[in-house]
Structure formats: C-alpha cells, structure tokens
Amino acid sequence: MTMLETLFGLIPAASRGQQWVAEDLQLINWGGYDGTHRVRFAPTATLLCGGSGSGKSTLMDAYVALMMPHTTPFNGASNGAVVGRPRGQEQRNILSYGRGKLDESRTDEGTKVRVLRGDGADTWTAIAMTWADHDGARFTAVRAWYIPAAARTLDDAVKVRATVHGAFDLRQLERAAQSHLSDTAVRSTGLDTLATDREFSARLHAVLGIGAAGSGAKAMSLLARIQAGQQITTVDDLYKRMVLEEPETLAVAEAVVAHFDGLEGTRTRMLEARQQVRALQPIRAMRTRIDEATERLRLIDALGRFTDPESRASLWRAERRVDLLGAVEDELRERTHATDALVRERQALADAAEAEREGLGDVLRAAGGDRLDAAQRELRGLERRLAGMQR
Incomplete structure (x- = not known):
C-alpha cells in the first residue's frame, strides 16, 4: 500500500477496511439541551438544519468537546464575535455549556450571568457518542464534568474520560453524579475511565482506527480545521489555517500541557491511594476483632x-452454681463463728454483771439492808391501816 493509497499516511497500513459509523450522540445538561437528549444518525448521511439559535452549533461543540483536544476552539458560529484563547472565559467553554449560559448583564455589583442550571448550586454535564462498525460491534466514548457551584475554571471541575466496548445509556451516570462523579462510582456503571486527555485520545484513535503510526492527533487536527466553519477571506488566512503546519512552539506547548496532564493524573492517583490507605487502615484491627469474635x-x-x-453449658452452670453456693456457705459459716464468739463474749459479760449484782446484794445486806427492808414493810402496813381507819 503506497503513501498515496493511505491518504498521505492518515489511514493505517494494516487497516482491515473496518469502518466505524456514528450511531447516536447523547447529551445531558449541555448548553440549551437541559436534561437528557439523544440524537440518532442515519447510516448514510445526516443533515442538521434549523434557524439561528436552534442548537446546531451546540451539537457540534458537544462533538468537539468529546473528540478534540482542549486547545481546539469550539464551532466558529458560536464564537465568531468574541476573542480570547480557545474555550477561555471570553469564549464558550465547558463551564458555560454545563451551566447552560443564557446571557449576561452589567449590574452595580458587576457582570450578572443568567444560566439554566447551577445558579448557586452544583451541576454536571455529560456527552457520549456511540459508533457501530460493519460487523455489528459498538464502541462508546464518554466525557463528563461535575461542576461545583464555586467553580470558576475548568480545573475546579471533576473531569471524567471513559470508554466502553458496546452501547451505553448516559442516564446511568445520574447515580454517579450524586457521588460527584467519583472514579469508583463511574466505574460501577461499567465504564473504563482514563486519567488524562492524552490517554483518552489514544484509546479513541486506536479503537476507531484514526491515523497511522500514532498520527491520530494530526488527523484530528486536520478534521478540526475542516470542521471549524470559520470564514476565510484571504489567501494568507487560507494558508495559515489550512495549509501551513503549526509552529514548533505550539508543539512544545502541547508537550507542556501533556506533561501537566500527566502530573494531574499522578496527583489524582496519589489522592486516591491516600484515601484508600485511610479507608483500609482500620481493616487490620477489624480483622483481629473478627477473629476474636x-x-x-x-x-x-x-x-x-x-x-x-446434657450440654457442657448446663454442666458449667451447675458447677458455677455449686461454687457460688459453696462461697455463700463459707461466708455464712464465718459469720456464724463470729456471731457465736460475740454471744459468748456477751454471756461472759452478763455472768460478770450478775456476779457483781449478787456481791452488791451481799454488801447491802451486811450494811443493814435487811432492817431497811423490814422498816419499809412495816411502813407499808401502817399506811394500809391508816387508810382503813380514814375510810
């Protein structure tokens, strides 16, 4: 196969003639397409037509956001009257599309932006495209962004890049969106996530057969130029945009961006690893408790x-009861001995007091106590006689 036959190297030499055809495009919360929307394509050709503001450029920008690098500007019809770097704050960008920007107005406090979604609240957006080949196989690419209410740049948003061999219903991400599109929640839907844009583009180029020998980026760049839809008024502009190669400085900038993408992926993996360590650290103690239980x-x-x-438990309970009763018996025996000793002590004291009383009686009798008793008896007799005589 010659270079000319491979379209100047853009078609892989080992191509089996496999042709992927776009089957449908799915959108969730993208620009004016609020909620879930699906655009089905005819296997031959599809024509998008409509009045100004009907959403044609928004659909094309969704395709660009899904397929092209972040340095590729959105459709010229969307940004023809504005300036600034591609997808910057001055142009339409992911945040403005995710929030469904309607317009902006000047107020005393500054510029007031009116949006369909995410006005003081978190929101999210997602794009998916499914391709089918002549063998009936399907392949789906997905990009999604979770946009916090305080997000000002795309770096503040959670980015999802994922693919799956087969069809995929984008509405399955609604549950993952409740978890802020975390990698674990996204993977639970069956998607295979990728950490960087470079890995995502390489997966698309490899599966869909875009470019040869790793030149998929050049093929997509040429496609972006063709699909830009921007007005070209001079030959100089024609050559600069459509013919001349990009300066080497842009390639260096792309390498720097790719390096930062790699660093971002590494940081994301480090954060996930730290969260995993923090979550799994108590497992050892839990395992010990499980073994003990x-x-x-x-x-x-x-x-x-x-x-x-007849069980050992009943035998143990009986033995335990015997031990407890034996302990109670020993305690009662000790208390009985102590009580007996106290009784003997009190009896001895009583015997001593009785002996002392008898001794005192003897002393009293020896000291004339008998005459005193006789006198008292005579006195009582005389008192009775006196009472009788008085009556």
Missing part, C-alpha cells in the same frame, strides 16, 4: 445450649 463464637457453640441438661 469467631473464636468466642466457636467456644460458645462447643459449650452447647443452657436449655440442654
């Missing part, structure tokens, strides 16, 4: 049930 459960199962009189 398992051993206790095994011992309990080995002891049997307390309701079974």
